[in-house]
Amino acid sequence: MQHALAIVTVVVVGMLVGVEFAVAVFVNPILDRLPDNGGVAARSDGARVLGRVMPFWYIGSVVLGAVRAVQTWGDAGAGLVATATGLLVLSVLMSIALLVPINSRVARWTQDGVPADWKQQVGRWDRFHYVRVGVIVAAFVLLVTAMA
Numbered sequence: 001m002q003h004a005l006a007i008v009t010v011v012v013v014g015m016l017v018g019v020e021f022a023v024a025v026f027v028n029p030i031l032d033r034l035p036d037n038g039g040v041a042a043r044s045d046g047a048r049v050l051g052r053v054m055p056f057w058y059i060g061s062v063v064l065g066a067v068r069a070v071q072t073w074g075d076a077g078a079g080l081v082a083t084a085t086g087l088l089v090l091s092v093l094m095s096i097a098l099l100v101p102i103n104s105r106v107a108r109w110t111q112d113g114v115p116a117d118w119k120q121q122v123g124r125w126d127r128f129h130y131v132r133v134g135v136i137v138a139a140f141v142l143l144v145t146a147m148a
Contacts, residue, residue, distance in 0.1 A: 002071050009064040010143050017140045024133050047107035062088045077146030084142035091135045098128045
């Protein structure tokens with residue numbers, strides 16, 4: 001059962017990393033290159049869709065990490081799992097404090113109702129997101145290393 005939970009945790013966190021990495025490195029840069037601010041509507045839609053799904057994914061990852069940390073307590077990899085879980089908690093706190101406020105504004109934008117500083121706002125979100133991706137990548141690496 002412990003091995004199955006370890007695999008599920010790594011898969012769930014790994015998929016989270018994959019989605020967030022793709023958004024940071026591929027999706028948003030492509031959207032930003034669309035002509036006539038065409039990426040605004042796509043970012044707004046993405047903010048609404050992912051804004052509904054990602055909280056469950058992040059919290060689920062934290063819960064899986066915490067359960068795994070309890071299961072491995074006293075084992076050789078317990079420190080790695082606990083640190084990974086701490087990083088996942090940090091990513092949730094970063095999301096709530098830094099990214100969600102911007103994301104909530106972006107979700108309400110329309111092509112006709114975009115603030116004058118919209119590029120600065122999405123640029124700020126992107127910078128915070130790059131840091132968050134680094135945090136969850138580190139958590140993922142620690143979880144995988146703990147399984148080895």
